[in-house]
Amino acid sequence: MLDVRRLRLLRELAHRGTIAAVAEALSFSPSAVSQQLSLLERETGVSLLKRTGRRVALTPAGQNLVRHAEDVLERLEHAEAELAAVRSGLAGPVRIGSYPSATRAIIPAALAALAREHPMLEARVLDVDPVGVAAALRAGELDLALVHEYDVVPAEPQPGLTGEELFTEPMYLAARTPSSLNDHSTSPWIMAPPGRLCRTMAMRACQAAGFTPHVRHEVDDFATVLALVALGQGVALIPHLGATAPPPGLSLTRLPMSRRTRTVHRAGAADHPAVATVTAALRMAVPPELL
Structure with a gap:
């Protein structure tokens, strides 16, 4: 009989590529x-x-076993979802x-709706960049996540994970005067630091x-970005949720781009009462203009 815990380690190795990365993610020693x-x-x-230098690759047999591990x-x-459904109340x-x-x-x-309707359910929120969500879900560090993707940076399919669309929001060019992207080929730009999804989106849109x-400033906070734009420090691309309270002296020009947000969880967990309840609460909390 194959050990499920070892199958999970093999699955993580297939996604992470090194034993050290698997050990760090799952709190084991290499x-x-x-x-x-x-x-x-x-x-x-x-x-x-099979080992190739410092990396470990899966053999064809290993790759086949990972596919079975995903199903298991x-x-x-x-x-687990079925067992949770027969318990009395969410806690x-x-x-x-x-x-x-x-x-x-x-x-x-x-959170307010969950606390009111399910007081024994302890919702915990963690800020996670979308690029790290898949690993956190597979490692069991998260039960559910909100992730976003852009038209110019579509998300890649993640084995073992599934979810549903939540809302779509427009994108804006933030500048001091109404303008288009082509008007700012020589302007200074304000973007998120390298490695962030927002940075990749802005670079691809400009290209x-x-x-x-x-890029003059690297800032990963939309309120600060808008303040800098209003001061004439550069221009930026901003999603609707990041532009709800723009400062004076700022123009937001809608672009033919959008950002999509969806919920993501481990495959098979959609019917877990806690996951289903939180998903419903998140959907009810979406601002009306985005529905």
Whole structure:
């Protein structure tokens, strides 16, 4: 009989690429991860891993086993959801990942509704950049998350995860006067730091308009970005939730772009009472203009 915990480690290795990354994500030592994977190889009787320098790659047998592991873990999520459904009342922690503008605009109303209708349910909110959500969900650090994607930066499918669309919001060019992207090929720009999804979106949008932007400021807070734009420090791309209270001296020009937000959870967890209840509360908390 294959050990589910070892299958989970193999699945994580397939996604993360190194034993060190798996160990860090799941709070194991690298030697413990290696030992458990060696035991899994003994259980299967076939070679699952091949080492190439410091990285570990999966053999074809290992890749096939990961596909089965995804199915097994999804069935376990279904089983846990069914067991939770027969318990009386919702109680205990449920961990919700979110990004800052959604945390400010949507999460408070959802938490208020959950506290009123399910006082024993302990909702916990964690700020997580969308690029880290998949790993946090698979590692069990989150039960549910809000993630966003842009037209110019579509999300890649994530094995073992599923979800549903929540809302779509328009994007704006923030400048001191009404203008278009093409008007700012030589202007200074304000963008998020490298590695953030918002930075990738802004760079691709500018490149699609035919220029590479000059980035003067790197700021990952929309309120601060808008304040800097109003002071003439540059221009920026802002989603609707980040532009709800613009300062004076600012123009927001709507662009033919959008940002989509959806809920994401582990495959098989959609019917878990806590996940379903939180998802419903989040949907009810979406501002009316985005419905």
